[in-house]
Amino acid sequence: MARRSRFFRYFTYALLASFVALVAYSAHLDVRVRDEFEGRRFALPARIYARPLELHAGLRIAPGDVEDELRELGYRANRTEDQTGWFAKSGNELEIAARAFVFWDGAQPARRIRVGFDGGKVASLRGEQGQELSIARLEPLAIGGIYPAGNEDRVLVRLPDVPKHLIQALIAVEDRSFFSHHGFDLRGMARAAWSLVRAGRTQGGSTITQQLVKNFYLTPERTLTRKFNELIMAVLLEVHYGKEEILETYLNEIYLGQDRDRAIHGVGLASQFYFSKDVKDLTVADSALLVALVRGPGLYDPRRNAKRAFERRNLVLQQTLDQGFITPAQYAGARKSPLGVVQTPTMGTSPFPAFVQLVHRQLRRDYDEKDLRSEGLRIFTTLDPRVQGAGERALARRLAQFDKEKRFGQPGLEGAIVVTDPQSGEVQAVVGSRNARYRGYNRALDAARPVGSLLKPVVYLTALAEPGKYTLITPIDDGPFTWKSRGAPDWTPQNYDKKFHGLVPLRTALAQSYNAATARLGTDIGVEKVLANVRRMGVDRDMKPYASTLLGAVEMSPFEVAQMYQTMASGGFRSPLRAIREVTTQDGHPLQRYGLNVEQAFAAEPVYLINAAMQGVVREGTGQALRQFLPPEVAAAGKTGTTDDQRDAWFAGFTGDRLAVVWVGYDDNRAARMSGSTAALPIWGDLMAALAPEPLALNKPDGIEQVWIDPQTNLRGDSGCAGAIELPFVQGSAPAERSPCSTLMGTTVDAVDNTVKKAKSWFERIFGR
Amino acid sequence: MRFLALLLLLAGCAAPTPAPVERPPVPADPPVRPATRETSAVASLMDSARADAAAGRLANAAATLERALRIEPRNPRLWSELARVRLQQGEWAQAEQTALRSNSFAGTDSDLRSDNARIIAAARERRK
Numbered sequence: 001m002a003r004r005s006r007f008f009r010y011f012t013y014a015l016l017a018s019f020v021a022l023v024a025y026s027a028h029l030d031v032r033v034r035d036e037f038e039g040r041r042f043a044l045p046a047r048i049y050a051r052p053l054e055l056h057a058g059l060r061i062a063p064g065d066v067e068d069e070l071r072e073l074g075y076r077a078n079r080t081e082d083q084t085g086w087f088a089k090s091g092n093e094l095e096i097a098a099r100a101f102v103f104w105d106g107a108q109p110a111r112r113i114r115v116g117f118d119g120g121k122v123a124s125l126r127g128e129q130g131q132e133l134s135i136a137r138l139e140p141l142a143i144g145g146i147y148p149a150g151n152e153d154r155v156l157v158r159l160p161d162v163p164k165h166l167i168q169a170l171i172a173v174e175d176r177s178f179f180s181h182h183g184f185d186l187r188g189m190a191r192a193a194w195s196l197v198r199a200g201r202t203q204g205g206s207t208i209t210q211q212l213v214k215n216f217y218l219t220p221e222r223t224l225t226r227k228f229n230e231l232i233m234a235v236l237l238e239v240h241y242g243k244e245e246i247l248e249t250y251l252n253e254i255y256l257g258q259d260r261d262r263a264i265h266g267v268g269l270a271s272q273f274y275f276s277k278d279v280k281d282l283t284v285a286d287s288a289l290l291v292a293l294v295r296g297p298g299l300y301d302p303r304r305n306a307k308r309a310f311e312r313r314n315l316v317l318q319q320t321l322d323q324g325f326i327t328p329a330q331y332a333g334a335r336k337s338p339l340g341v342v343q344t345p346t347m348g349t350s351p352f353p354a355f356v357q358l359v360h361r362q363l364r365r366d367y368d369e370k371d372l373r374s375e376g377l378r379i380f381t382t383l384d385p386r387v388q389g390a391g392e393r394a395l396a397r398r399l400a401q402f403d404k405e406k407r408f409g410q411p412g413l414e415g416a417i418v419v420t421d422p423q424s425g426e427v428q429a430v431v432g433s434r435n436a437r438y439r440g441y442n443r444a445l446d447a448a449r450p451v452g453s454l455l456k457p458v459v460y461l462t463a464l465a466e467p468g469k470y471t472l473i474t475p476i477d478d479g480p481f482t483w484k485s486r487g488a489p490d491w492t493p494q495n496y497d498k499k500f501h502g503l504v505p506l507r508t509a510l511a512q513s514y515n516a517a518t519a520r521l522g523t524d525i526g527v528e529k530v531l532a533n534v535r536r537m538g539v540d541r542d543m544k545p546y547a548s549t550l551l552g553a554v555e556m557s558p559f560e561v562a563q564m565y566q567t568m569a570s571g572g573f574r575s576p577l578r579a580i581r582e583v584t585t586q587d588g589h590p591l592q593r594y595g596l597n598v599e600q601a602f603a604a605e606p607v608y609l610i611n612a613a614m615q616g617v618v619r620e621g622t623g624q625a626l627r628q629f630l631p632p633e634v635a636a637a638g639k640t641g642t643t644d645d646q647r648d649a650w651f652a653g654f655t656g657d658r659l660a661v662v663w664v665g666y667d668d669n670r671a672a673r674m675s676g677s678t679a680a681l682p683i684w685g686d687l688m689a690a691l692a693p694e695p696l697a698l699n700k701p702d703g704i705e706q707v708w709i710d711p712q713t714n715l716r717g718d719s720g721c722a723g724a725i726e727l728p729f730v731q732g733s734a735p736a737e738r739s740p741c742s743t744l745m746g747t748t749v750d751a752v753d754n755t756v757k758k759a760k761s762w763f764e765r766i767f768g769r
Numbered sequence: 770m771r772f773l774a775l776l777l778l779l780a781g782c783a784a785p786t787p788a789p790v791e792r793p794p795v796p797a798d799p800p801v802r803p804a805t806r807e808t809s810a811v812a813s814l815m816d817s818a819r820a821d822a823a824a825g826r827l828a829n830a831a832a833t834l835e836r837a838l839r840i841e842p843r844n845p846r847l848w849s850e851l852a853r854v855r856l857q858q859g860e861w862a863q864a865e866q867t868a869l870r871s872n873s874f875a876g877t878d879s880d881l882r883s884d885n886a887r888i889i890a891a892a893r894e895r896r897k
Contacts, residue, residue: 056810134813
């Protein structure tokens with residue numbers, strides 16, 4: 001008797017002890033479950049958006065370009081009343097049912113926009129009631145994300161946005177008693193066991209809750225302990241959270257596919273990935289396909305195993321019908337419809353990896369890597385998809401053509417492009433490779449190559465900043481020149497045509513890119529002075545104070561070159577090149593704005609002169625070939641660059657509305673045997689021509705006057721002189737003397753004025769101080 | 770007759786006479802004076818920027834002015850308004866530089882130039 005009671009006591013102790021152990025163990029699991037669940041719910045990669053297209057009367061854009069943009073945004077090209085996200089064209093008018101979007105500065109509701117076109121311009125902009133709209137901002141294109149370490153991407157969805165039929169199909173196939181069980185389903189497990197015994201088939205007996213818990217583990221191990229843990233965790237999850245929270249998290253967590261190194265988690269991203277749709281727009285058939293994928297995204301991959309995917313989808317439809325969730329009519333319609341999968345997902349890892357890399361780098365200055373990968377920040381950038389596309393096409397086509405012509409073997413030529421807005425410094429496009437989708441070496445940012453003659457404008461700008469000594473017509477000696485300096489080897493630059501040209505006007509030395517003249521000029525004014533100006537343009541690099549540096553021995557990335565030219569293009573005001581405009585939290589709360597900053601780095605007058613001289617490069621110098629691409633009215637300014645043995649070919653320049661830098665060469669530094677004007681210029685020309693550039697009308701500062709010059713004598717000329725040209729001068733720096741050909745020789749007020757000025761300064765020199 | 774004259778005049782406008790031989794292919798100077806009236810897009814953005822600034826939403830005002838500047842990057846009034854917002858934001862250096870940028874496009878608009886001069890003076894005063 002006593003024995004029995006002792007046994008009972010021990011038994012009770014043991015029972016109690018194991019209960020305590022179980023409770024302790026559950027408590028341990030409980031912490032883990034809650035951590036994982038909360039973490040999963042909110043770990044969202046930063047989303048990156050292109051610039052929004054802003055439509056307004058007067059905007060120069062072709063209707064086709066607006067349609068392209070809308071298609072990229074996933075708008076359908078047919079009218080669907082009562083819905084948003086479509087457009088319809090009739091004659092010169094485009095009707096757009098724009099979706100709602102939360103911008104940095106607030107939410108913009110869905111609305112109808114009617115855009116009237118006239119030629120290549122927006123002529124009118126009206127709202128639904130025909131009222132005039134002054135400006136309409138379309139939603140921006142999502143161009144990528146910054147993913148957590150496992151490269152998981154997701155688009156968070158809220159339960160109310162998920163179509164009922166998707167949830168019903170999921171319940172019908174995966175967990176019929178989801179809304180009634182406590183985390184596990186004995187009947188389901190029994191069914192699974194029975195089917196294993198009977199048919200040797202594994203049928204998942206896991207509830208949705210268990211499947212979610214399974215996802216908390218990183219490894220797909222299948223042990224009994226693990227099963228036991230999962231069971232307890234599922235129950236704990238059900239204790240802490242409601243069915244809807246669990247379902248919502250499941251829908252956002254479930255693994256549904258693979259895009260190279262990017263895992264597709266959640267129905268939101270999967271809708272984009274497979275159908276280019278928002279989850280709320282999924283049809284019954286679409287939903288069934290997504291549910292079909294739950295069991296094996298690889299096995300039923302609709303892009304690779306279309307037939308298997310089709311059969312599995314229809315099985316899902318059958319089971320959904322069996323549960324009475326859809327009508328026989330819906331079933332019949334859905335099972336006949338095609339898979340409807342888009343061939344290329346619109347939102348890959350990013351279609352523009354080179355640009356996204358720049359964004360990521362600029363963000364890292366202000367944000368923790370961890371926050372970027374998990375806080376779901378929304379990043380609004382400056383990327384212009386149209387410009388980016390034009391750049392990618394221009395580079396890929398030309399390089400393919402050059403490779404064919406040259407046959408220099410593999411790997412082929414490479415290239416990079418940076419396009420910016422010259423006034424604001426906003427980066428509109430970055431192409432880091434001829435294969436723009438390739439997420440690898442980003443030559444636009446990271447390939448530092450000798451810039452060759454691209455540095456010459458800075459030499460001439462430095463000279464022109466002393467108008468008393470240098471004007472556009474000052475004769476520069478292009479005779480043989482040797483630079484000697486202690487500690488550096490002697491250096492004798494050659495000209496590209498292997499000739500020396502004697503005395504040439506300054507503007508011609510730049511236009512023809514004469515090396516000897518430039519080296520002489522640069523050493524006369526001082527190498528250090530020139531290099532200081534390079535730094536003032538925003539290039540932060542060590543540069544050796546050698547004369548050879550002036551001819552571009554210094555290495556820069558295309559991005560740095562763009563910064564340098566931006567400062568000139570904007571009249572001497574430096575704006576740091578920016579790829580980001582704004583950052584908001586996931587729900588649209590503004591965090592940070594990267595505003596337009598300007599700083600006057602140079603006086604306006606010499607910059608005006610150098611820009612006019614760079615227009616001369618294109619008009620009559622080494623950039624002349626551009627006339628095959630752009631009409632002369634565009635009056636683009638630019639400079640070619642070619643390095644020793646023609647290893648690097650460059651073209652940098654700007655029109656009225658865009659600045660672009662193009663580099664072409666081999667990654668392994670082989671000689672490309674192509675110059676800036678034969679290799680880089682055509683790409684620049686193709687790019688600009690595709691974008692219908694605005695003509696470059698330089699902003700003339702007060703201190704500049706236009707003077708007619710007789711090129712024979714470099715004196716003042718007029719209509720009496722054949723070939724006279726009008727050139728800009730800093731006021732008072734133009735020659736006073738008139739050329740003999742001038743019909744008004746010696747009689748103008750100007751001349752008298754200048755004589756007076758001269759006399760006065762002579763007078764002042766003696767008595768002034 | 771008058772009709773014919775008008776026609777000739779129109780024809781003359783439509784097809785400019787070819788440039789004389791000695792005329793160099795130098796691009797014509799830009800209109801130094803900015804258009805006195807903004808397009809309706811820019812005008813409406815300017816209005817909303819002013820409303821934002823008046824309500825103390827300075828970041829919004831600046832962002833809206835930047836939107837307008839993307840449409841008319843050479844409009845000196847937009848640059849001047851942006852300089853004023855910068856001043857209100859306490860960004861003294863940017864207020865001054867942005868006002869200088871406005872001046873670079875202001876031509877002979879002396880009212881605007883004196884506005885900018887006031888912004889620059891205020892910015893310099895605060896920076897001390």
